[in-house]
Amino acid sequence: MRSQKYFWASNLRFLRKRKKLSQDELAEKLGVTRAKLNAHENGRSKSPPIDDLLLCADFFRMSVDTLLRIDLSKLSELKIRDLEAGNDVFLSGSKVRILATTVTGNNEENIELVPIKAKAGYLGGYGDPEFISTLPVFQLPNLPKDKKYRMFQTEGDSMLPVPGGSYIIGSYLMDWKFSKETPCVVVTENEGISFKMVSFMEEERTFILRSINPLYEPFRIRAEEVREIWKFEYSMIRELPTETLTLQQIGLGIAEINRKLEDLKL
Structure with a gap:
């Protein structure tokens, strides 16, 4: 039987530094000695007392199981805030979706790019921090800090007027219950990475994926098949869209032609 790996010491140290607290400050808030806290953080407490586990779980607003069994340093800031808000897999019993991400030297989240050539690898490595770390990354100014962003390159013409080869920036969605398409x-x-108009059928627990291009039929997928959903935020295209005329412009053009025909009759 494989032994269970625990992350108590590293998680305690990670969460303290995330709150920008010194060992003295955290020890005072918890009501323990700095020596005891230091022993916990450095792994010298092989069997932490249940009182200390519960004390830290209450302070950091996470379950004891999460503090012990999940390497919190591998989670995005968005996911950690989600755990703090009470959406904890061990508290709610729901299936956790752990998002692998990368950060800058200042602990700011990058925007990772998934080009067409990396799509096959992404399907197998979307949850692997080592794979995600191999993707190109960049930053954009003035984006809200409460969202996690990723960029995907599109293929085909199913979402025209967004042409194939365009880049879609999406924000990571935890809640998949859409109120509208x-x-x-x-x-x-099974379907890989798709850019579509998405609707959620809650009673059936299925998604309807619809292309903007009417030549493509909508299709359904079960919620259990979905691994990630990124809500459209921005797009980058490599060519200007083909100019199209509105009905009003067409009507004005016809009226002008008719006027000129009337002038010729005179």
């Missing part, structure tokens, strides 16, 4: 990048087991 929403443009999203969806990562699934």
Whole structure:
């Protein structure tokens, strides 16, 4: 039987530094000695007392199981805030979706790029921090800090007027219960990475994926097949869209032609 790996010491140290507290400050808030806290953080407490576990779980607003069994340093800031808000897999019993991400030297989240050539690898490595770290990354100014962003390159013409080869920036969605049809990048087991208009059928626990291009039929996928959903935020295209005329412009053009024909009759 494989032994269980625990992350108590590293998680305690990670969460303290995340709150920008010294060992003295955290020890005072917890009501323990600095020596005891230091022993916990350095792994010298092989069997932490249950009182200390509960004390830290209450302070950091996470379950004891999460503090022990999940390497919190591998989670995004967005996911940690989600755990603090009470959406903890061990508290709610729901299936946790752990998002692998990368950060800058200042602990700011990058925007990772998933080009077409990396799509096959992404399907197998979307949850692997080592794979995600191999993707190109960049930063954009003035983006809200409460969202996690990722960029995907599109293929085909199913979402025209957004042409194939364009780049879609999406924000990571934890809640998949859409109130209305929403443009999203969806990562699934069988369909791969798709940029579609997405609707959620809650009673059936299925998604309807619709292309903007009417030549493509909508299709359904079960919620269990979905691995990630990224809500459309921005797009980058490599060519200007083909100019199209509105009905009003066409009507004005016809009226002008008719006027000129009337002038010729005179």
